[in-house]
Amino acid sequence: MWNKRPEFTAWLAEIKQVNLESLPNWEEKQMFKEFMEDHNTATFTSKKYYNIDAYYRRKMEREMKKGSKKVLATERTVFNDEEQRRLELQRERERYKEVQVEELKRSMQSGMAQAMKEQAQLREEMAYQYKVGNSEAAAAIQRRLDPDVAM
Template sequence: MESLSNWEEKAMFKEFMEDHNTATFASKKYYDLEAYHRRQLEKEMKKGFKNVPVERTIFDDEEQRRIELMKERERQKEAEVEALKRSMQSGMAQAMKEQTRLREEMMYQYKLGNSEAAAAIQKRLDPDAPV
């Protein structure tokens, strides 16, 4: 633009305004640049490019850093919750399996007529219950 004379710049702008007003740009990309870049990215992803450079459109570094930190904290919290769930499930699952096994054993002992063994198992399952 610096090397153009005033009349050349006006002529180019007049040509641009004509294309803009009549919607006759040379390429579809000028109508929606974001959609054009998205399509280009999808094409490159289909071709197999893994690390496609992302064009930076937002220049608010502080806000982006804040968002990054929030996402990282959320990922850490989710990881902690998952680890806690796994640890609880393994312990709780074992306890529940043991209780189920003891109930089945108690029912088996009742069916056999061995009420003493069944009462002992009942006491193990619920120590606070009256005998």
């Protein structure tokens, strides 16, 4: 029973949704019998419940092979909650500002692209009006394209 204690505890918490500390001894023994029955008949839903250490070791190896830089939580040595929260909020505000700047850039670029397309269409229309001989319409388009230049 003591060799399989971590696996049994995980099984109780995840499968049975029962806290081990809240069980009386006789009920714990009954649950352990059920656990061992599933263990011996190989009917667990996950390989974790057979050897929890090997399961997490394989999981970590897979993550390291993927190149994941996810590191296990380190032990806290500084307990300055207010300062940590202030820094967390500051980072969140900075990220929010960066997102807003990127959205603004994207919207400006799309707006500029649209304006450039409209100008190109107006130039084509102006060239067509000159070819047709309608110089008044061509001059009006020219004023729209470059309002600073006097004709």
